[in-house]
Structure formats: C-alpha cells, structure tokens
Ligand SMILES: Cc1cc2nc3c(=O)[nH]c(=O)nc-3n(C[C@H](O)[C@H](O)[C@H](O)COP(=O)(O)OP(=O)(O)OC[C@H]3O[C@@H](n4cnc5c(N)ncnc54)[C@H](O)[C@@H]3O)c2cc1C
Ligand code: FES
C-alpha cells in the first residue's frame with residue numbers, strides 16, 4: 496500500500512499554507528492524516544502536493560469565546576474528549592469525540608479534518624448540527640463562517656471551497672438548563688457510526704419539552720436534522736413513551752443508506768431507537 | 780527528504796521519500812522491526828508506537844510528520860535481557876500465539892498502565908480496542924494486562 500508520488504511541505508504559518516494551496520492545483524491539506532493517508536494508500540486520493548498543517552501554531556485549542564466554545568481546527572479528538580470546558584458545558588461533543596475509533600486514532604485525528612472530510616459515518620457532524628455550530632474557514636478572500644446547516648452538502652462533500660482551510664469550529668454555549676447527549680451504534684469492525692444521534696433538549700417551566708434539536712449521522716449520505724421528530728416532541732411531557740412516540744417520525748423524508756451492516760428498514764429502526772436514547776440521555 | 784527524530788532516546792536521521800510512513804522509517808531505515816506492518820490502514824494497531832508520548836499507529840503517520848519529534852517504540856521497553864513487566868506477563872499468561880500483534884498490544888498495554896495503573900476490565904478493553912489479534916481470542920491478553928497491573932502496582936517504571 497504505497498501512495499502515488501507527491502511533494503510535501505509543512506509551512507509554519509496559515510498564510511503560507513493558503514499560498515501553497517492556491518499555487519498547487521492538486522494540493523491537499525493534511526491535518527491528522529487519519530482519513531487522508533488511508534485514502535492515498537488505497538489510491539482513492541492522489542494529491543500531487545501535501546500541505547501538512549501540523550507546524551502551524553495556534554490551531555489547536557479549546558476556549559470560551561463570545562458565548563461559544565471555540566475549537567481550533569487542529570484540536571485532536573483526544574484533546575477535545577478530555578477538555579474540561581467541553582465535558583462540563585457540551586457533553587454531547589465530548590461524548591462524540593470519545594466515541595471516535597480507538598485511542599490511536601483519537602490521539603492524531605482532528606475535528607477540522609473530520610468536518611472537512613465529511614464521512615457520512617463520522618461522529619461530529621451530528622453534534623455540529625444539533626448544536627447549531629459554525630465552521631470558520633479561511634481562504635484567499637478572507638474569513639467566512641458557515642452555519643452547520645449549510646456545511647454538509649453530500650457524500651464526503653461540504654461547503655468548503657477550493658483554496659480554503661477550516662480554522663475553527665464554534666459551538667454556541669447552551670443556556671443553563673439546556674442539556675445535550677450523543678449516542679451511537681458502532682460498526683462492529685470499523686467503529687464508525689452505523690447510526691449516531693445527537694440531542695439538545697430544554698425543558699420549560701411547565702416541565703414539558705420547550706425546545707429540542709436532534710441530528711443524525713451514519714444514516715444518510717450526510718448528517719441531517721430530524722425536524723419532524725423535533726416538532727412532534729416539542730410541548731410533550733418528557734416521558735420515555737412520549738419520546739419514543741415522537742421518534743417514529745425521525746427517519747421521515749430521509750433517503751437512508753443501505754450497506755452490509757444495515758439495510759434501509761433496519762437503519763430507520765436504528766434512527767428511531769438511537770434518537771430516543773439520545774434525547775433520554777440528554778434529559779438524564 | 781531528510782527526517783530527523785529522537786527515537787528511543789537517540790537522535791536519528793534518514794533520507795526517505797515523501798510518502799514513507801513513520802513505520803517504514805522505523806523498520807526499513809532505522810533497523811527497528813519490532814513495530815509490525817499488517818493492515819497499513821490504522822485498523823489493527825500492530826504498528827503502535829509513541830509519538831511525543833502519545834500512542835499512534837505508525838502506519839498512518841508520515842515519517843515527515845515525526846520530524847523533530849520524539850518517537851518511542853516497543854524496542855525501548857526491555858532493559859537488555861530483562862523484559863518489561865508487561866512483556867513478561869504476556870509470556871506467562873500465554874497471550875502470544877503467532878506473535879504478530881504482540882508488540883502493538885504490549886505498547887498499548889504499557890500506555891494504558893502508565894495512565895491508569897489499576898484499570899478495570901472495561902477500561903482494559905477500551906484501551907486495547909485499537910489492536911486486533913487473530914489468534915488468541917483476547918482472553919489471555921486481558922489476563923496478561925491484569926497480571927502486569929498487579930505486578931507493577933507499587934513498582935514505578
Ligand atoms: C481505524 C480508524 C477508525 C476511525 N473511526 C472513526 C469513527 O468512529 N468516527 C469518526 O468520526 N471518525 C473515525 N475515523 C476517522 C478519523 O476521525 C479522522 O481523524 C478524521 O476523519 C479526519 O481527521 P484528520 O485530522 O485525520 O484529517 P486528514 O486525514 O488529515 O484529512 C481528511 C480530509 O480533510 C481535509 N482537511 C483536513 N484538515 C483540514 C482543514 N483544517 N481545512 C480544510 N481541509 C482539511 C484533508 O485535505 C482531507 O481531504 C477513523 C479513522 C481510522 C483510521
Ligand atoms: S499496520 Fe498500522 S494499524 Fe495495522
């Protein structure tokens with residue numbers, strides 16, 4: 496398993512990386528390489544130039560910034576899973592980071608790489624959508640912020656334009672009393688999500704579900720919000736029966752993936768079951 | 780390109796092509812064949828090494844990514860003829876059959892016991908979930924890690 500020949504550079508600044516990306520037509524940036532290198536070895540990807548982002552300082556951080564948790568694109572899954580701020584304020588994100596692959600992958604793979612790669616079975620996409628996150632990208636024409644709902648555009652496809660690099664991911668801090676959770680069914684061999692569900696839930700003063708956002712990964716060509724199920728749950732008592740009843744609508748209108756592990760009917764069932772588990776886990 | 784890294788305590792350098800993995804660097808250029816080359820896809824963990832103290836799959840890291848960094852391999856564990864307690868425990872528990880996965884498991888087990896000297900079974904399973912073994916059925920590997928944890932308790936290493 497040997498990749499096609501390529502040239503390599505590890506620039507020290509983001510500006511230099513952007514310049515190289517503009518100059519070399521078949522260049523690709525590399526973060527952890529945990530998806531890219533395996534595709535290159537399989538010759539599914541054969542970039543002629545690799546721009547390694549690892550020497551660029553200040554791209555790996557987790558901090559609170561203007562009402563959001565700001566995560567640098569080069570932050571590893573392991574660092575995110577361990578970050579006290581994330582564990583305390585956005586458990587769903589820590590749970591997703593922790594559920595990725597195995598320790599060896601989590602120590603190297605990054606959130607920016609995962610969101611740019613947009614694997615349909617990746618874990619973060621569900622959390623990004625359920626949290627109404629924002630992907631911050633830098634390109635030849637400056638910085639742009641892409642809302643979660645516009646980021647995923649298809650199978651392994653995103654709103655990232657050529658010449659752009661993901662620099663940060665922002666997750667608005669949830670108001671007090673709003674809770675979150677991420678649960679997944681792991682593929683028995685690869686560990687990727689057969690189905691993963693992220694839920695953000697707030698109960699009102701009357702004890703009923705005042706607000707809920709629910710998103711799934713693994714089930715379709717890209718992660719999606721289950722708006723019909725959200726609608727069905729809003730205003731309900733947060734009982735297990737009510738949650739399960741609302742989840743009947745979770746797969747509505749979605750073209751579900753079929754593969755050797757799960758056909759569409761089984762995936763629909765997994766969406767209902769894991770959607771309910773995510774909401775119930777968030778409610779605690 | 781020339782890659783220079785501190786490997787098992789010693790600065791080493793080698794001329795490699797851009798596509799060479801850290802695993803190739805170790806095995807083919809630096810004479811360290813302990814880390815094994817199996818799936819080459821980051822799936823099996825037989826190539827596990829430490830990069831700046833963190834457990835990684837050497838097959839899925841470019842040699843160039845290890846430039847100017849610290850690498851530690853399974854070869855660093857034994858002191859001459861004296862095996863590391865985890866290696867000893869693998870032998871005694873019968874956790875080695877064909878042995879191909881063993882260096883990766885040993886490194887992952889040492890990594891775990893450094894972080895958590897008294898792991899419960901669920902923790903051991905999670906820590907070794909990035910390593911595959913096609914021979915032992917894992918039971919004896921778990922025995923070996925439990926044995927090593929007992930022996931190492933109170934013994935700083
Ligand atoms: C054995 C194994 C199991 C795994 N299991 C899971 C799992 O359970 N769940 C899961 O979600 N993932 C899983 N992964 C994938 C892993 O999370 C990767 O780390 C992730 O998909 C890519 O991150 P990376 O930093 O390694 O990116 P790379 O592999 O370096 O890059 C991936 C792609 O993103 C682009 N890219 C990278 N960074 C940027 C950036 N900052 N801006 C623009 N483009 C960028 C690259 O050009 C490339 O196209 C697994 C991987 C392996 C090897
Ligand atoms: S050879 Fe590296 S993980 Fe299998």
Ligand code: FES
Pocket residue numbers: 874875876877878879880881911912913914915
């Ligand atoms: S002992 Fe043969 S693969 Fe583990």
